[in-house]
Amino acid sequence: MESTEVVRRYWSSVWSRDWNAVGQVLAEDVEVFWPVTREVIRGRDNMVAVNSEHPNGWSIDVLNVYDTGDVVVSEVQVPQEDVGIFRVVSIWTVADGVITSGREYWTLYGGEEGRDWRRKYVSIGDLPS
Template sequence: MEDSEIRAALDRHWAASDANDFEAEHRIYREDAVLEYPQSGERIRGRHNIQASRSAQPNKKRFTVRRILGAGDLWITELVLTYDGRPSYTVSIMEFRDGQVARETQYFGDPFEPGSSRVQWVERMS
């Protein structure tokens, strides 16, 4: 699969995620895909289980992609995942095999105020 095809599949995936279209969101995954959340120690095996776990999530979610980088079988998406209006800065690392995601690892970070020791060098981002 060409990089441009994977990039287009990622664009469709994140658009479907933002629209809560769980069927379209999970077309990108292999049947035997593995999803890991290292911060909570969770591992979910299988596309069906990944989709079911996300469908059961009760919060209102929004996905704003900041950038997608990658080539070949390794792609990284930096995004803001907003749960019920609270942003979580997220990195998704996807490993592809035969044109579909075989493994995804997601890391989440909550926003925080800049430290007072560096305030004179800080430019606030929007």
Template sequence: MSAAAQTVVRRFWKAMASNDFHVASLYLTEDFRLQWPQSGEIVEGRENFAALNTAYPASGPWTFDLRRIVGEGDQIVTEVAISDGDLHATAITFHTVRGELIALQREFWPDPFEAPEWRRGWVRLPSG
């Protein structure tokens, strides 16, 4: 993966952790698009991105734990654990970097689910 693309994506997630989403939006192109395929929503523009994240209801400050970053060229994929203290979620985000900014994010929010009973003979469940 391109060092420049990886750097801008890491800086983006660091800025998100500041909870100043207007600062985080500075890592996005003016014509940025965020796609949420699961709901069909598209956020267009860095201003809408900042406003949406600022208005998002939360129990406390958001935390962003970058667990994995992989990619090739200007295509970067991240796995990030996100929490506001009550909500605990994982986002899988596909970033397209243009120049030194993120032009597109395609983001998936997988829901946790109970392990099916039929698989219990072949899997180990985490303790806790």
């Protein structure tokens, strides 16, 4: 299976809440780092638990998946009821058909104001995904 297909299957399995299938695309010793909160998730069981125990009311839209060989970059949107829309950029390492490591940048879409000094150079809006 190609690396991009592994990542697409991961997101599809998370969205459908098929936790067994999520585990099948993760290496047993997978390590995922969330720099925004400085959390490190070590091991397949912990990664499945982090996803499966997250409160419901969310969906996943895969916006882009980029293949650079053994490294795959994905951009997804995760709307969550009563919270807002998260955007996630993930940098995945894939080997032998499973995700072996990842770095995920989760942010609340539009959740931060731009800097005053940039206002004369920018506009606020949405770009198509």
